[in-house]
Amino acid sequence: MASAVLKVNQSKIQEMQQYYSNYLQTKVPQGGIFTAKPPSCSVTAYKSGKVLFQGKDAEIEAKKWGETIPSKAKSSSIKSIDGYAPPEHIASMSIIGSDEVGTGDYFGPMTVVAAFVSKDQLLELRSLGVKDSKNLKDNQICEIAKSIIPVIPHSLLILHNDKYNEMQKKGMSQGKMKALLHNQAINHLIKKVKNVMDVEGVLIDQFVVPDIYYKHIQSSPKDWKGKTFFSTKAEGVHMSVAAASIIARYAFVKEFDKLSDKAGFELQKGAGAKVDQIAAKLIRTKGEEALKHFTKLHFANTEKAKKLV
Ligand code: MG
Numbered sequence: 577m578a579s580a581v582l583k584v585n586q587s588k589i590q591e592m593q594q595y596y597s598n599y600l601q602t603k604v605p606q607g608g609i610f611t612a613k614p615p616s617c618s619v620t621a622y623k624s625g626k627v628l629f630q631g632k633d634a635e636i637e638a639k640k641w642g643e644t645i646p647s648k649a650k651s652s653s654i655k656s657i658d659g660y661a662p663p664e665h666i667a668s669m670s671i672i673g674s675d676e677v678g679t680g681d682y683f684g685p686m687t688v689v690a691a692f693v694s695k696d697q698l699l700e701l702r703s704l705g706v707k708d709s710k711n712l713k714d715n716q717i718c719e720i721a722k723s724i725i726p727v728i729p730h731s732l733l734i735l736h737n738d739k740y741n742e743m744q745k746k747g748m749s750q751g752k753m754k755a756l757l758h759n760q761a762i763n764h765l766i767k768k769v770k771n772v773m774d775v776e777g778v779l780i781d782q783f784v785v786p787d788i789y790y791k792h793i794q795s796s797p798k799d800w801k802g803k804t805f806f807s808t809k810a811e812g813v814h815m816s817v818a819a820a821s822i823i824a825r826y827a828f829v830k831e832f833d834k835l836s837d838k839a840g841f842e843l844q845k846g847a848g849a850k851v852d853q854i855a856a857k858l859i860r861t862k863g864e865e866a867l868k869h870f871t872k873l874h875f876a877n878t879e880k881a882k883k884l885v
Contacts, residue, residue, distance in 0.1 A: 577631065578630070578632055578633075578635065579630045579631075579634050580628075580629045580634045580635045580638035580639075580644040581627065581628055581629070581644060581645045582626070582627045582638050582641055582642050582643075582644055582645065583625050583626055583645060584621075584625055584627055584641065584642060585625060589610075589621045589625070589627065592610075592619070592621060593610045593612075596612035596619060599612040599613050599614045599619075600612050601613055603791070605786075605787045605790075606659070606787075607622050607623055607624070608621065608622050609622065609623060614637070616631060616634075616636065616637050617629050617631025617632065617633050617634045617637050618631055619637065627641070660805055661805065661806075662777075662779055662805040662807050662810075662813055662814070663805075666777070666805065666814055667698075667813065667815075668695055668698070669776045669777060669814070670692075670693070670695045670774050670775060671692075671775070671776060671777050671778070671779050671815075672690055672762060672765055672766075672769075672775055672777075672779070672800075672816055673690070673691055673693065673779045673780075673810065673814050673817030673818070673820045674688065674689065674758045674761055674778070674780050674781065674820050675688070675689060675810070675820040675821040675824055676688040676754055676757065676758065676781075676783070676824060677821070677827075677828040679750055679754065680847060681828075681832075681845050681846060681847065681872075682846070682851045682855065682871050682875045682877045683832065683835060683845070683854070683855075683870055684737075684828060684831055684835060685734050685735055685736045685737060685740070685828065685831050686735040686740060686753065686754070687732065687733070687734050687735075687824045687825075687827040687828045687831070688733045688754070688757040688760075688824060689730055689731065689732050689761060689821070689827070690731050690758070690761035690762045690764070690820060691728050691729070691730040691765070691817075691820040692728065692729045692730065692765060692769050692775065693728060693814070693816035693819055697728070697815075698815055700727070701728075701815050701818075701819060702815070704720060704723050704724055705719075705720045705723075706720060706724060706815060706818050706819050707811075707818055708809075708811040708812050708821075709811060709821045709822050710811070712822075714825070714829050717822050717826055717829070718826050718829060720822050721822050721823050721825070721826030724819055724822065724823070725823060725826075728823075729768050729769050730765065730768075730819070730823055731761045731765040731768065732761070732823060732824070732827055733757050733760060733761050733764075734827060735753065735757060737870060737871060737872060737873075738868060740753065741868045741872070741874075744872070744873070744874050751783065751788070752792045754783050754784075755788075755792035756792065756793060756796060758780055758789075759793045759798065760796070762800050763797060763798070763799040766800050767799065775800075776802075776803075777802060777803040777804065777805055778800055778802070778805065779805045779806075779810055779817055780804065780805070780806050780807075780810070781807070781808070781817050781821070782806040782807055782808045789806070832845065835870055838870075840861065843870070847876075847877055851877050852877050852880040852884060853881075853884065855867065855877055855878070855880075855881035855884075856881040856882075856884035856885050858881075859881060859882065860885060864882070867881075
């Protein structure tokens, strides 16, 4: 999406708010003064003096008010507007990290883990082999998970497909389910951590922009009152996310194996063509009804499998 950023003073922001008064929105992001949606684009002014224009005519609309910040500087200024980017020294801080697994797999549940890694444990975790799980095989992940589970305070949530499909059918997006589960896992973990004062921040492996994340969880309790950071590829940003990711993957693999046992044959991870074939086999042996227990029904695999039968 096209965007443009301006830096203006507070009286200019007031003037803009007046100008867009017919288009003001009730929801304003954290740190924001107003959000307006005139026909051409959306406009959000922040207390910092930054004004963000988004939409196809963002640049034109922004230029009505002054010179926009050039695009290279823009991306970093958007980050600072948001204020959700992790600080540079985060790797050495005591952090709760959260991550999820299974969202792209047709078979098997979605698992979400929040894990607390204090700065005293960073070296220990490294020696146990904790690193970005994308570079690890499932059997390595399971070994590492078993060794860190007893030493890392964590909270694991498993969303089985019966429930997943029920929520999806009611119109809930996968993004919202993730947000609710991340928040819930963090809430649970806050209650488990002996000294919450030790927690210097929460880092979420970003799956959606922070504003949308907070919109999803707006009517949920939030037990964490401190700083929350968002980062994509957060497994590489702090050990706690790497640990959360490993535990979540381990839980997913265990549940997946249980499902294979129930099916009577080995299921397939992912959502590719092989998955369609296995799903077709499942329909033939257990009936179409069984899919809602084993699979994420709204995936395109469902229709493809039915065609194969
Ligand atoms: Mg993730």
